[in-house]
Amino acid sequence: MSSKTVSKALSILDAFTAETPSWGLRDLARYLDMSHTIVHRILSTFEEKGYVVQNTETNKYELGIKFMELGNVVEENLKISEMIQPIMKRIALGTGESVVLTIIDNEEGLYLKIVESEKSVRFSESVGKRSPLYIGASHKVILAHLPPDIQSKIIDHGIENKARQINTKESFQVLLEFIKKQGWFYTSSETFEEVAAVSIPLFDKKNNILGSLSVAGPDYRLTDEQAKKILPILKEYQENMNFILSKVFFPSRRNYLMNKLS
Amino acid sequence: MSSKTVSKALSILDAFTAETPSWGLRDLARYLDMSHTIVHRILSTFEEKGYVVQNTETNKYELGIKFMELGNVVEENLKISEMIQPIMKRIALGTGESVVLTIIDNEEGLYLKIVESEKSVRFSESVGKRSPLYIGASHKVILAHLPPDIQSKIIDHGIENKARQINTKESFQVLLEFIKKQGWFYTSSETFEEVAAVSIPLFDKKNNILGSLSVAGPDYRLTDEQAKKILPILKEYQENMNFILSKVFFPSRRNYLMNKLS
DNA sequence: CTTTGTGGTTCGATTATAGAACCACTATTC
DNA sequence: GAATAGTGGTTCTATAATCGAACCACAAAG
Structure with a gap:
């Protein structure tokens, strides 16, 4: 009760x-x-x-201001800044673009941390924004690794809201299968106009999807080809991020979505 | 009710x-x-x-994680990152030490934002920590500019808690008067062991105290003499910070303390 | 100077809450 | 292995806190 x-x-x-x-x-x-x-x-x-x-x-x-305090308690508890920041910084310097850590939280994707590129034109968004899992590379890459029944539910939700990303349920499911097999995904102008992103999935020790790591930048610079060049840099840190996130995200958080859907 | x-x-x-x-x-x-x-x-x-x-x-x-979101709503609302971060970064680079923005909130000092120095040995504390106003340069500089009756109440509170910073109420009031006249203050090993800090007060348009801006570092590096060298860099940005904070901190926030004490 | 909007308050009828007593379970003790 | 003391979680009703229509005082608009 x-x-x-x-x-x-x-x-x-x-x-x-x-x-x-x-x-x-x-x-x-x-x-x-x-x-x-x-x-x-x-x-x-x-x-x-x-x-x-x-x-x-x-x-x-x-x-x-109390919420800034409590937000900090959570952040400290997750040790995000301590462990993850340095890795994301290295990727930002290596690629010259902003790096985004997205996690799955309660049926949605949530930008948990963004390390911005040093360039004057760069992807810059505010942490804490949520959006549905069927939009954008960082989110689709997560959706692709969720169990079929949850996928189905989320796609239906997208169709109800007439998401322009979804043509038919079937074609979208084929796309997700492709993303899952490929192990990464690139999109351009999906979540944000003129912004492109390459994303790889992040997992816990038991291979449950936790979130994604993305490099994002203006689409004229971050082209399809450039994305392929960036990919190895992202993948270089994938296992490292998996390891840290597995420790940081207690089962409670991981299961939160599943509990809600059951 | x-x-x-x-x-x-x-x-x-x-x-x-x-x-x-x-x-x-x-x-x-x-x-x-x-x-x-x-x-x-x-x-x-x-x-x-x-x-x-x-x-x-x-x-x-x-x-x-919700609290990280809401914390971010507050931060965006205050536009702290956008406007204040660049200034603090410049001071951090100029002095080689960490820069701390403290504000007065509900009878206490609150670390609102910290930009860390690039050096490997540096002052590093977590944002959101609160402590009484009679401890440390960053807090004393605030206390020195509060109305006498509120000062008195806070000092009494310190005496009750047997704060080692306070000898007698009278001597402490003399110190506060000195700090107010001088316009800045330096302390060593007060709030944190082996940490020294120089602080200047920050005001709104009507000259009400809002908070303080400090440079903090290890006491072997940030000596009394070094502090005097750093002071001009801090003061260079004082008016700029005053201007921004005045806009950012609505009267509601400013008056919060006063309401509580009345 | 009436109307419509604020934010804020009052008070009794209603309804959600408090908390003792209760599970089911685990770990420890003897 | 029975007894004890600790978890987290639940039930149920007397009771106390909540709800909300109706009420200010004030400000802006017509």
Whole structure:
């Protein structure tokens, strides 16, 4: 059994995103289809505890610095910066492009870490963004290694939302099979316009898919041919990343998706 | 009025720190002096919403990746990385030492951002750590610019906790006055053993203290004399930082401390 | 100066919560 | 190997916290 009140409180938190980082009380209540009274009470509690601040000029509510703290607790716990950063940095220097670590989290792909290239024109996106698994090389490479029943569910979801990446379910499944066999994938202008990426999958010790490692850059520079040249550099660090991620991602995290789908 | 249930839920979150990032159910309940039933119900809710994960091997609970996302929402909202990072990087390169941005948040000092030096021996601490305002250059420089009544309250708090930095209230107040007049401060082995730091205060447009900017390094390298050489580099960027932080920190954040103390 | 919008508050009827007592399980003790 | 003490997890009802219609006070717009 779970707590209704806490659940509502967390739904309120979920409303704060990079796109909508500040909310007026009544706006937020309408968006969540809740009474403004309860939203107000919960926000007051968050504010009391330092989790939310109210802009005194606009009266709008925003997430507090507390979340940076807690985010850091998670990051430290995962030891991401310590172990993975140096590898990603090396790949960024070796390829001259930005390097992206994507993981699978709750049916979606999540940019966990990005190390940017030194070049003035480079792929630069914000960590923490989620998107469905049928879009982009970094995500497709993950989807290709998921069990068929979960694949099927996610593809159906894509078809429902009329994803332009999917023609027919069958052709998409053939594509995924190809990606799985090839062991890497290249896309151009899928998730982001004019951005291309090469991705390889990352696994745990038992060969369960964990996420992917990608090199991303402007499509005029990161062409199909250039991607093939970059591939060996990526693959050079694949086992190393697998090893670290296996240690860092406890079974709990790995199974999270599976639990949700069962 | 605030919600008791949500308040309890947030107290549970507060228990997850860099030092204690994972908790067993009953341990946590004991620590919080709550019934394990309610802790369990709240944790289940957090888990359902992806805010907490349970390690399937140890059964212990940990904060979920969600907090990295929300932490990022806050960071994007504050535009810290975009605007402040380049300045701190320049100072780090110019001085060869790590650069620390500290802000005042709810009676305490909070390391908001650290750009590390390139040297192999360098000051390296985790962002998000809090400590009382009477310890260390970066914090004292903030305390020196707070209103007398708040200063007094914080010093009393330090005396209660037998802080070794404070001899008598009077002598400490004299020191703070000196720091305020001088406009900067240097300490060695205060917050961290063998670590020295030079700090300058940062203000908003109305000259309210917002935080401090520090250069920190090993005390054998960052001596008193070296600090004086570094000072001009720090001061060079002071107004620039003031300007950016004033824009970035809404009055809500600035007044947070004051509201709490009133 | 009425209307419609804020954010914030009040209070009683309703409903979700609290927590003792309970499993099922594991590890340790004697 | 029976007894004990520890896990995490669940059940159930008296009770206490929550919900939300109706209410401010205020601001902007018509």
